[in-house]
Amino acid sequence: MTTVRDATIRLLRAHGMTTIFGNPGSTELPMFRDFPADFRYILGLQESVVLGMADGFAQATRNAALVNLHSSAGTGHALGNLFTAFKNQTPLVVTAGQQARSILPYEPFLFADRATEFPRPFVKWACEPARAQDVPAAIARAYHIAMEAPCGPTFVSVPVDDWDQQCDPIEPRRMVANNPGDPFALAEAAEALAQARRPAIVVGAGVARDDAWEEVIVLAERHRAPVWVAPMSARNSFPEDHPLFAGFLTAGREPIVASLAGRDLILVLGGPMSLYHVEGFGPHIPEGSVVWQIVDNPAQAAWSPAGTAIVANSKAAITALLAGPEPVARATPAPRARAPMLDGRTLTxxxxxxxxxxxxxxxxxxxxxxxxxxxxxxxxxxxxxxxxxxxxxxxxxxxxxxxxxxxxxxxxxxxxxxxxxxxxxxxxxxxxxxxxxxxxxxxxxxxxxxxxxxxxxxxxxxxxxxxxxxxxxxxxxxxxxxxxxxxxxxxxxxxxxxxxxxxxxxxxxxxxxxxxxx
The missing domain is CATH 3.40.50.970 (Thiamin diphosphate (ThDP)-binding fold, Pyr/PP domains)
Structure with missing residues (x-):
């Protein structure tokens, strides 16, 4: 037998989660008894800062980061950046303290009432284990769910007295959740792209998350297709000095249609194209256009207002598109005009x-x-x-x-x-x-x-x-x-x-x- 704390630390180490971001409170302290030398604790002075640091770290490492928050008040401070992590599709495992199980019936000081409901809807899964012995398994499940596309935060509430309880060790396991997309739908998309006379490509943050930078460049060059950045994209997915780079779509219905006017096929990769910040009217896509959208988020695929959506990993899907038919002959689009150099007479x-x-x-x-x-x-x-x-x-x-x-x-x-x-x-x-x-x-x-x-x-x-x-x-x-x-x-x-x-x-x-x- 081992303690819940020891089993959890072993699990975290196996998944490469040896950096913990937190601002500790009373209900979290027992987690850190005999803190291992190969772990590091990154202290933030407010929980929203803690969550934001973990978000950046997880995006850059492409692995879930562990966040440790205080019950209710600390979790509440972090909610703004938890919302951002959810929208960023950042894999995070968020743990929060809870008061001791024996005094929960008395609504003790600094406890969390309905702890698993508080961070919703901006976590993919939330749990307060029924027994102390279930804590390591809950954290293991939280990790795998966080890492499954679409990635995102998960939440586990842990009573303060659970960490010193005895439990069976849990064996780390590997889960592969890389959706390559439906091969028949991707073959149909590849055929449509090859036959289009004036195709355009729109890239979103999913291309960067899936590390498909080189693949999307090859795809654009093969089809001589101008590449736009999807509205409000949170990552860079195509070199902005490339001759095929066309610019940035504005988050409004009418400007999106105007920018893509004349394109007979619009291929959206890794993010929503129809993301709006202000109310708009009229069609969602230009007249005569068809849209093929490849995203890893089924929710985005569902609310997209036009075209055919395929749920898939961007890198795998682009690789499948590159195996499609040779494109018809097309002219190379004119490069985007560069902004003139500024002389600095005014510091703008x-x-x-x-x-x-x-x-x-x-x-x-x-x-x-x-x-x-x-x-x-x-x-x-x-x-x-x-x-x-x-x-x-x-x-x-x-x-x-x-x-x-x-x-x-x-x-x-x-x-x-x-x-x-x-x-x-x-x-x-x-x-x-x-x-x-x-x-x-x-x-x-x-x-x-x-x-x-x-x-x-x-x-x-x-x-x-x-x-x-x-x-x-x-x-x-x-x-x-x-x-x-x-x-x-x-x-x-x-x-x-x-x-x-x-x-x-x-x-x-x-x-x-x-x-x-x-």
Missing amino acids: DAYLLQQIARLRPAGSVIVEEAPSSRGAMHDHLPIVARDSFYTCASGGLGHGLPAAIGIALARPSDRIIALLGDGSSMYAIQGLWSAAQLGLPISFVIVKNGRYEALLNFGRVFGLQETVGTRLPEIDFCALARGQGIAATHVDSAATLDAALAKSFAAPKPTLVEVVVD
């Missing part, structure tokens, strides 16, 4: 992004949460390498800063550039402390415009004369960084920008650059 977000593109080290990774600068980023900061861009798929804020820390933990030899809006960064600013304690090579770049610019833009959409609650005066990000142990530089002119960025990009430890933009 576009100029900042242009200079980041010029100065960033080779192999660096962009983690972005600056929503109002996304358009400028598309024009002036091309993402050209595999697995070099991450953002949040949910639209919620407070993910980018801690996710950059998790990605840096997973990729310690790469420079991580966290591109953050001033409003966005305040949702998780205490994450800077964790970055400083860990000594990670992250450049935090704050785009400081003194307001929630994205909300001001939406205010214009709704015809508001004034958008209340959007001004952010007098936040000193350099002081906030230095107070948590990070060197910081203030930039308010184009003349000093390049030197500040270059110094930050070369620093062996985390730094922050606050850039005041017009």
